[in-house]
Structure formats: structure tokens, C-alpha cells
Amino acid sequence: MKKAFWLAGATVLALAQPASAGDTIKIGFVSTFSGPTAVIGNDMRNSFELALDHLGRKMGGKPVEVIYEDDGQKPDVGKQKTEKLIQSDKVDFIAGYIWSNVLLASLKTAVDSKTFLISANAGPSQLAGELCSPYVFSTSWQNDQTPQAVGTYMNQKGVKSVFLIGPNYAAGKDMLAGVKSTFKGQVVGEEYTVWPSQLDFSAELTKAKNSKAESIFVFYPGAAGVQFLNQYAQAGIKAQIPLYTAFTIDELSLPLQKENALGVPGAQQWVNDLPNAENKKFVEDYRKKYTGLRPTFYGAQSYDAANLINSAVIAVKGDTSKKDEMKAEMEKANFKSVRGPFKYGNNHIPIQNFYLQDVVKDADGQLSLKTVATIVKDDQDRFADKCPMKK
Amino acid sequence: MLVLVEQSLNGLQFGLLLFMLAAGLTLVFGIMDFVNLAHGSLYMMGAYFAATFVAWTNSFVLGILLALGATLLLGIALEFVALRHLYGRDHLDQVLATFGLILFFNDAVRLIWGPAGLSLPLPAWLTVPVQIVPGVFYPAYRLSIIVVALAVAALLYVVVMRTRVGMLIRAGASNREMIGALGINIKLLFTLVFGLGAALAGLAGLMQAPILTVQIGMGENILILAFVIIVIGGIGSIRGAFLAAIFVGMIDTLGRAFLPDLLRMMLSSAAASTAAPALSSMLIYLLMAIVLVVRPEGLFPAAKR
Numbered sequence: 191m192k193k194a195f196w197l198a199g200a201t202v203l204a205l206a207q208p209a210s211a212g213d214t215i216k217i218g219f220v221s222t223f224s225g226p227t228a229v230i231g232n233d234m235r236n237s238f239e240l241a242l243d244h245l246g247r248k249m250g251g252k253p254v255e256v257i258y259e260d261d262g263q264k265p266d267v268g269k270q271k272t273e274k275l276i277q278s279d280k281v282d283f284i285a286g287y288i289w290s291n292v293l294l295a296s297l298k299t300a301v302d303s304k305t306f307l308i309s310a311n312a313g314p315s316q317l318a319g320e321l322c323s324p325y326v327f328s329t330s331w332q333n334d335q336t337p338q339a340v341g342t343y344m345n346q347k348g349v350k351s352v353f354l355i356g357p358n359y360a361a362g363k364d365m366l367a368g369v370k371s372t373f374k375g376q377v378v379g380e381e382y383t384v385w386p387s388q389l390d391f392s393a394e395l396t397k398a399k400n401s402k403a404e405s406i407f408v409f410y411p412g413a414a415g416v417q418f419l420n421q422y423a424q425a426g427i428k429a430q431i432p433l434y435t436a437f438t439i440d441e442l443s444l445p446l447q448k449e450n451a452l453g454v455p456g457a458q459q460w461v462n463d464l465p466n467a468e469n470k471k472f473v474e475d476y477r478k479k480y481t482g483l484r485p486t487f488y489g490a491q492s493y494d495a496a497n498l499i500n501s502a503v504i505a506v507k508g509d510t511s512k513k514d515e516m517k518a519e520m521e522k523a524n525f526k527s528v529r530g531p532f533k534y535g536n537n538h539i540p541i542q543n544f545y546l547q548d549v550v551k552d553a554d555g556q557l558s559l560k561t562v563a564t565i566v567k568d569d570q571d572r573f574a575d576k577c578p579m580k581k
Numbered sequence: 582m583l584v585l586v587e588q589s590l591n592g593l594q595f596g597l598l599l600f601m602l603a604a605g606l607t608l609v610f611g612i613m614d615f616v617n618l619a620h621g622s623l624y625m626m627g628a629y630f631a632a633t634f635v636a637w638t639n640s641f642v643l644g645i646l647l648a649l650g651a652t653l654l655l656g657i658a659l660e661f662v663a664l665r666h667l668y669g670r671d672h673l674d675q676v677l678a679t680f681g682l683i684l685f686f687n688d689a690v691r692l693i694w695g696p697a698g699l700s701l702p703l704p705a706w707l708t709v710p711v712q713i714v715p716g717v718f719y720p721a722y723r724l725s726i727i728v729v730a731l732a733v734a735a736l737l738y739v740v741v742m743r744t745r746v747g748m749l750i751r752a753g754a755s756n757r758e759m760i761g762a763l764g765i766n767i768k769l770l771f772t773l774v775f776g777l778g779a780a781l782a783g784l785a786g787l788m789q790a791p792i793l794t795v796q797i798g799m800g801e802n803i804l805i806l807a808f809v810i811i812v813i814g815g816i817g818s819i820r821g822a823f824l825a826a827i828f829v830g831m832i833d834t835l836g837r838a839f840l841p842d843l844l845r846m847m848l849s850s851a852a853a854s855t856a857a858p859a860l861s862s863m864l865i866y867l868l869m870a871i872v873l874v875v876r877p878e879g880l881f882p883a884a885k886r
Binding site for chain 2: 225226228229232358363380381382383384386387388389390392393394396397400413416417420421423424425426442445446447448
């Protein structure tokens, strides 16, 4: 009955406006909203909603409808949800994706149906290289880029040797490979842990300590990063071997990491204090709208994703059937990113700066991240030439 | 050589922590014949209680004692309200009901404490590494886990083997109808056993909390290991759980520590370091499979029914 009603309604509307593909812009958003990593998904949703507020909840004059789906951090579930959004909800765009393995599982569905997919976090090397697609854009990075910047920073500091520790899945391998690709010193050891079930890193820390390495590099997103820093400090290694990280310390994990995170440098393409007008507005309004919370880089990327989609919809005046024009517009990156300079490489992965971030106490006494220096400028990922799309 | 000592301590510590979790599970499973999937939730609640009470009282020891009491009470309340109606049902019903409890506890925690998780900071006197043999420093807190778990094991041994309550528990494990017929209040006994199991789970959770983060669903990953342990050790046997837990902890840790080096002799370095963690986590299940084939009752089964 209900279905028939909607069907009738849709027919009437279709007859009334024959030129338009639909009267709302439909966006599917797949992220993790349950389990221990739900905090990340919530931050992405909050920022996406904030961007829509800033856009007046309209794109190209049409109201926007977002359907949020929970992947539960599982590739098979993420794939199902992607299929559902594309096949039964018939969304115009699909965005989100925290996890590289979830994105890789969902990718084919989006590409085969020619639905634009905007990854607001995951950046597996395959996506930048052989699996790049005209329909896939990123508002984050390729996984290797951030650790590459860390490796470059370690060279600048004159570090001679490193011990690498990371989780045994797609992103973990990319991260460690990223450091190795730029770090000029010696890699004395390399350990992978079972992901996400292994919670105790005592065996790996003991090995790192006994390896006589001058430094440790680690990649653990979310709660695992809190656990790692706890165990690193408790084992007394913090006093002996300095730690370098990528994606381990962010505004979500910092309240739990507290003093353990002080003095641990990391690299990032977005930090909350980046001095541009868009970012100021984003950070201030986020803190106002969601009292007690702080935006993270995950959120900043989602905010950018909404603005990227908006630019494409405006370019075709809301007619989302004009895919080629939307693709051409998105390739221009014709929107103001909260991270400042932003353009696209041939593989639709951003060419952008990476900054050195440090943990400091901010004005209201809370620990916060601070931009210290620019490590690399206009960095393009190292898989771009494996992508068959050429400029 | 010193590395081996240190890694063995890591394995021992992990194993003893698993023992605290598995001991409660095997008590409830072995004696009450009740499959409690929500055991991991009690572990989680122990950690949340500890983080909350330590923050309230500003004292680590006091907070932990309060949390232990709170988990015990929660366990008793849970048994009284929900679980005692399920004893007569078959295992599948129990699995379904306690799985529901997992979801209930996860959402209750989300409602009360929020999704972000908590941290339980250690007092300064527990964060220093201690020199145990010359050249080997070991984190004081992990050492304290070893001490507490050994004390718990000893206490359980005394209670179960040397006291009247323990005698009834053992008798209940072998023949529940008989001890009911002897005029023992079996309902009360079961409530006590369940409370004890809950307190043990809570203790494991709160001991683990400063090392890990206190977060929703933290009991689910580790619960599988606890089940593996009681299957290897023999259902209902505390001694079996103790030895199997140390076995599993050692295999897991030493596997992760030394397998990569062994594999590197045969494989490329990159392949070895990715294959080793996968293999070492498989070893535990391999051990379980072998035990099930050779001794289906487990290595140290409790007295025959």
C-alpha cells in the first residue's frame, strides 16, 4: 500500500518535472556506527551533517537526503550496505568508508553501477593504482602518504634506525611500506599483529626494546593506539626509545591517551589549527554544534567530501544524470578544502601538504594537536603512475 | 637468552589473565552446566566499574575493590533476575539468551558511559619497570597481574578443595540431583557460584583495563580464548583451566615472538612477518583441535558425571 503510494507520487513528480533526474540529491554514507570504533563513524557523520548545515541542506537548489549505513567494521557487511544503497535506495553519491578492507570489498559494486564513490578516509594503494576509477574520488589520502611524511621527518631529525610495528591488514602493510619508502636509515625489525583481535603488544614491544633500534614507528588507529601507548609507557620504553606515529594520535584517542601522547610526533594532512577561513569556521561551528566534542581529521575529510559533492551538483545544476560533467568538475577540485591547498592527481587522490603535528596543552587546559611545521608540500602518492587513467 | 625469559614472562602474564577469565567460565559451565556467553560482558563491566570508581574515589586500590564488589553484586542480580530461569533449558536457548545479554550490556554501557570508552590510569608506583633478573626489566603492573592471578588460583584451590562449600561445589559438578536430595539449597549454591564467576570475570577485566582501553565490546574477542581454554583444560576443571590458560598464553606470545624469525629462514622477510601473526593465532586452535581428537573430555576433565 505504502509502496504504491510512493510509486504514484513519484510518477506524478516525474511527469511534472520531466527534465530532472529526481527532486532530491540522495547520498549514501557508509561508516562504522557500532562497536568500539563507532566514535570515528559518529565524528564523520557529525562533520557531514555540519557541512550540510553550512550548505543550507541543499545542493544545486535541491534538498539533500543522506542515508547513513553501519558497516560494523566488517568488509562483508560494508559490501552489503553499499549494494543496498546503490540498488534499492538508488543514491546519486556514496561516501564514507573508514577501513581500507571495507572499501576494497565495496568498490566493485559502486564502480560497476557507475555511482560516484567518495572515500572520506580509506586510501588503500590499490585504489590509487590499478583499481583507480573515473567514479571514485578521495578526500583523504593514499595510505602510504602520511607514513612517508613521517619517514621524511625522521630523516630530517637524523634518525639512523627504526623498528616498525603495525596491524596485519591492508592499511597496516601500506603504512609500514610507506615509512620504508622514504626512511633512509636502517629498518632493524618489522612486526605485524593480528588485527583487530590482538590487544596485547608485549611480545612486539619486548622485541623492539631488544632490537637496539634508535626509534620505533607505529600505526594503530582507534582504541588499539591507546592500548599501544599505554603499554609502551608502562614497559618503560618511552624513556629509552622515542616513538613516531601515523594515525595513532588524534582528537578522539587523545582524551584517553593523555600524558602518554605528549612528545610523540606524527604527520597529518589536516590539523585543527590550520590557518584558513574554512577550517576556522568548521572547527568553531563543530564545537558549538556538538558540545564537548572536537572534530578530527576523519571529520575534516567528511566535511570536504560533502563540499566536493556539492561542487559537482552545482556544476550540473542538480541534474545528477550528467555524470561526465560531474566527473570533470570534481577533477578540478573546485571547492575550498578545510586543509587549504587541494588538487587532484590523475588517480583522483589529493595532491596536498603534510604537516608535522605535536601534542600540546591548549588554552582551556585540554590536550590538543598543534601544527608544528610543513613536512612535505604538494605531495602526490607513489601509486599514481600505476593508475591507467591519465590526465 | 634474556629475551626468552622476558617473552616467557609476557606469555605467563597473558596466560594468567586468561585464567582469571576462564576460571569463572568453567565454574559456571562445569558446575551449573550453563553456557554463559555474557561472561565477557561481566569482564567489560568490571573494567567500566573500575574506571568509574577509581575516578570517584581518587584511589586505585579502593576503586578496584569497589569495582570487584559491584561486579559480584551485578553477577548475583543477573543470576537472580534472568539466568536462573534458564537452567532447565537446553544449551541453544542459553546461548541465545546470553547473546541477547551481550547486546543489552553493550547498549547499556553506551547509554551510561557513552561510545568513546574510558581510561584507567595507573598510580605512579605501578608504572615503573622492575628489574627481576640482572638485565631484564619488567613492567611492575604486569608483574602485579601475575601475582594477583597466582593468588586467585591458590585461593580457588583452597576454597574448592579444602572447604565445605568447595565440597558441595564439586559434588554439584558430579551430581546435582544428589546434592539437592541431601537437603542442600542448590539454588543458593548456584547463585553463589555464579556471583563468584562474575567477580572473577570482573577481576580479569579490571586488571586488564589499565593495559587496554575500557571500551564497549572489549569482552567479546577475549571470550573466545576463554572458551578455547576450558575446552582444552576440560570443562569444569579449575586445574585444567589454569594449566590450559598458561599453555595458551605461552603459545600465543612465544609464537608471535619467535615464529617470524623461524619463518624468515624459509620465506622472505616481508612474507614471514605477515604470515607469523596469522600462524601463531592459528596454533591455539590447532592445539584445541588436537586435544579434542586425542582427549575429547579435555586434558584434565572434572570428575565423571
